Amino acid sequence: MAAEPDYDMVAARILRRMRPEIAQEFLASPEWQAIPADLRERIYVADARWEEIERRARLDTSPAERDETPVAATQADPEPGECEGCGGPVQRAGTGRPARFCSQACRQRAYRIRSTPTTATSTAHHLAERVATSARRAADAITARTDAGPDLGRARAALAELAAMRDETTATEPATGHERSRQ
Incomplete structure (x- = not known):
């Protein structure tokens, strides 16, 4: 029936x-x-x-159509990013938004720099801080007998930016006749 x-x-x-x-x-x-x-x-x-x-019919797809492979299996070691604060390595998680800072200290430092009025002095201080941080990390890497190249490269880049900033500043200052001679 x-x-x-x-x-x-x-x-x-x-x-x-x-x-x-x-x-x-x-x-x-x-x-x-x-x-x-x-x-x-x-x-x-x-x-x-x-x-x-x-x-439910729209949601139900066959297992062959779904990729249920865990992220850890597809990206065993996600490529590290670069910290926006100090330029150091930032380990990226497999999911979610990529981290922008290597630590809370760098995040806080970047916030302070963003929230204060931009002047040549604050930018110079930030670059000097990056040089110091990179140099410290390079020293730690040398002590640990690991590769210090990336940290030294970041320190050199920050020093180059500082030098360029110095050159721009000295080129735009009016001549007063009282310049100090460089020794």
């Missing part, structure tokens, strides 16, 4: 397949209003069930 179709679901599918403007017009019509309220409610419930079935 064949199962009897669920007429509420059939009615809900018919309503869903109508163009939206026609369905709205039908639901506002006297014919729809003439249907007993309990029957209309059953069709609304069937429509909600049908919507849930369609939603």
